[in-house]
Amino acid sequence: METTISDVAGRAGVSKSTVSLVLNGRPGVSQETRELVLRAAAELGYSTRRVASSSPATRTLLLICQRYPGRSLDVLGHVYSAYIAGVRQACSAHGCDLVVLPVSAQMVDNGRSAADLMLNAVRADGALLLGLRSPDDRLLSLVRELDIPFVALGRHWSSADFSCIGIDDREALVAVVNYLVTLGHREIALVGETLVQTFMWHRLRVQGFQEGLARLGMGEKVDRIVLAATPEEGVAETLSRWPQTSAIIGIYDIWAQGVVRALKARGLSVPDDVSVVGFDNINGLGLDGGEFQTELTSVDPRQPDAGRLGVExxxxxxxxREVAHIQTTLRWQLVQRSSSAPIARLQRGSG
Structure with a gap:
């Protein structure tokens, strides 16, 4: 007898609607429950492929979304949703079936895991990957075992030996630094996150910050980088070490919004006292659900376009019928909003 979604729900001890959310990559489910459902589906050999719409000529693509522990990374689901929207649009246009498979980074790192079993349970023609941490991410090894073509979305690494599409994170940060300097800012800091500091995209953005300052003859300030567990801690350390800071770059938008809140809690105005710039263009995607109280100047990495072109x-x-290595660089855009402005305030005293 064929395994059904009800069987998976029963094995996991959750509702059918919860199973549906997990297997379709939707938000609103805790990491613990998500892993429980994936494990149950793997043990039962349940495939998420939609048999009713399949035919011998129909292609089935697998979209693997790697998720990470920690609340600050859960919010990256906003960004994932933008990529998924582009992928769904392209699959619909080409008449492809799409299987969305969320996997836990912890499960992937453990080797033979429920995620591994699920990958082999789905008979897909090709795979799209979201959330790679580096060019040697463990997820790549699992996908290569499937012996099917795959493309990494939102990543462009010259050292990669696989197909990928995304923007150049380093050059984007160089441009952000240049933008702030043209506004008159000279005291600029970058606030990053300790939890993801080893991820390639984080490292590239840090490098871009340093390179941008160096190109403008401000090499003595390339060390103005703070890695913190929270945006509040990052702001506190930044202003303690460099009281004259007039602009802060948040390593990604959710983090930058935390920087804005921390500055306001200290009685500082954004952008009158401190300009803030982020990365991801969450405001422009319309996916913030009203969470963002500040219209954030941000780098737009064109997630929906990456999703559509990745499918192509x-x-x-x-x-x-070959596993080619195609690397495509998308042109990013810096979207200017109310969180940044020309420097127009008296410098704070160093005391």
């Missing part, structure tokens, strides 16, 4: 790249590889 993958289908090309599938049709040619």
């Amino acid at each position: 790249m993958l289908l090309r590889c599938v049709e040619e």
